[in-house]
Amino acid sequence: QVQVVESGGGLVQAEGSLRLSCVASTRTFSTYTMSWFRQAPGKEREFVAGINWSGGSTYYADPVKGRFTISREAAKNSVVLRMNRLKPEDTAVYYCAATGSGIVSIPPRSYPYWGQGTQVTVSS
Numbered sequence: 001q002v003q004v005v006e007s008g009g010g011l012v013q014a015e016g017s018l019r020l021s022c023v024a025s026t027r028t029f030s031t032y033t034m035s036w037f038r039q040a041p042g043k044e045r046e047f048v049a050g051i052n053w054s055g056g057s058t059y060y061a062d063p064v065k066g067r068f069t070i071s072r073e074a075a076k077n078s079v080v081l082r083m084n085r086l087k088p089e090d091t092a093v094y095y096c097a098a099t100g101s102g103i104v105s106i107p108p109r110s111y112p113y114w115g116q117g118t119q120v121t122v123s124s
Contacts, residue, residue, distance in 0.1 A: 001113075002024055002025060002026045002032070002098050002112075002113040003024070003025040003113075004022060004023070004024050004025075004096050004097065004098055004113050004114060004115035005022070005023050005025075005096075005115055005116070006020060006021070006022050006094065006095065006096045006115040006116070006117060006118040007020070007021050007022075007023075007118060008020040008021050008118060009094060009118030009119045009120045010119075010120070010121070011121045011122075011123065012086055012120075012121070012122055012123070013122070013123050014086060014087060014088055014122055014123065014124050015085055015086065016086050016122070017082070017083060017084045017085075017086065018083045018086065018120060019080060019081070019082050019083070020036065020080065020081040020083065020094055020096075020118060020120075021078055021079070021080050021081075022034065022036070022078060022079045022080075022081075022096030022115060023076065023077055023078045024077050024078070024079075024096075024098050024113075025077070026077070026098075029074065029077040030053060030054075030074060031053050031100065032053060032098045032099065032100060033050065033051070033052050033053050033098070033099050033100075033101055033102065033103065033104055033105075034050065034051055034070075034072070034079040034096065034097070034098050035047065035048070035049065035050035035051070035096075035097050035098075035099075035104060035105075035111065036048040036049050036050070036070065036079075036081045036094055036095065036096055036097075037094070037095045037097060037108060038090075038092035038093065038094045038095065038120075039092055039093050039095070039117075040091060040092040040093075043092075045095070045108050046061065047061050047106045047107075047108075048060070048061050048064055048068065048081070048094070049061065049064065049068055049069075049070040049081060050070065050104030050105075051070045051071065051072055051079060051104065052102060052103060052104055053102055055071070055072040055074075057103075057104065058070055058071075058104075059104045063089070064083075064090075067083065067084050067085045067086075068081060068082065068083050068084070069081070069082045069084075070082075079096065081094070083120070086120075086122045087122060088122045088123065088124045089122075090120060090122050091120060091121050091122050092120060093117040093118065093119050093120075094117060094118050094119075094120050095114055095115055095116075095117045096114070096115045097111035097113060097114050097115070098111060098112075098113040098114075099111045099112060099113070100112075
């Protein structure tokens, strides 16, 4: 069982920045693919960004390309999502998820381990 805990959400003005962090409680963190998802009120959970087990491959949803960056911090068993030039439409609960698969998958059902989520609110 892998426990995943997110932190770093908050309220920010449009064009501002936030840094989300996700810590996974596993001794084999380096073997897990990690991704961020988000869910806005009344909408389905959607893929935001993912990074494979080695950190050599990253993937981004089209709405966040060029603004968000995902990275791994192996020494801290964590994954960081840096969000720049935030827009009001980025407002959502952001979830970190982990899978033992070697590749980044888009469907949420591909991830067995989830955090509780952290709220990100972008004001206009």
